[in-house]
Amino acid sequence: MLVGFALNLAATVADIEGTQACLRAHTCREGNPLFGSNPSRARSYGIGIPLEMVEYAAFAFVKKEGRGNLAFGLLWASTVSHVYLASGAFSYAHVVASTGTNSAKRQ
Numbered sequence: 001m002l003v004g005f006a007l008n009l010a011a012t013v014a015d016i017e018g019t020q021a022c023l024r025a026h027t028c029r030e031g032n033p034l035f036g037s038n039p040s041r042a043r044s045y046g047i048g049i050p051l052e053m054v055e056y057a058a059f060a061f062v063k064k065e066g067r068g069n070l071a072f073g074l075l076w077a078s079t080v081s082h083v084y085l086a087s088g089a090f091s092y093a094h095v096v097a098s099t100g101t102n103s104a105k106r107q
Contacts, residue, residue, distance in 0.1 A: 004079070008075055011079045011082035015082040015085045018086035018088070018089030020041050022093040023038060024093070028093075
């Protein structure tokens with residue numbers, strides 16, 4: 001479970017950094033209303049990491065209740081979603097930076 005938490009945390013950091021790169025390139029805006037449409041890096045980490053810790057506590061509780069497969073499935077789904085969002089944000093930041101066009105994408 002600790003390896004899963006570490007992978008999820010790495011995916012969360014990649015998601016936040018991808019969003020920040022995309023925001024700096026002016027190609028997207030944050031889609032999560034908790035963060036606002038153009039959050040600072042400090043705000044993104046200040047909200048995102050505590051939310052992940054609550055998520056980890058919920059996964060650990062589910063596993064402790066004897067539903068380990070569900071806990072791992074939820075952890076896997078969260079990790080995959082962060083990786084997907086991070087790759088999209090980095091691709092928006094990279095494509096627009098290399099082509100010079102500016103279009104608003106929703107992150």
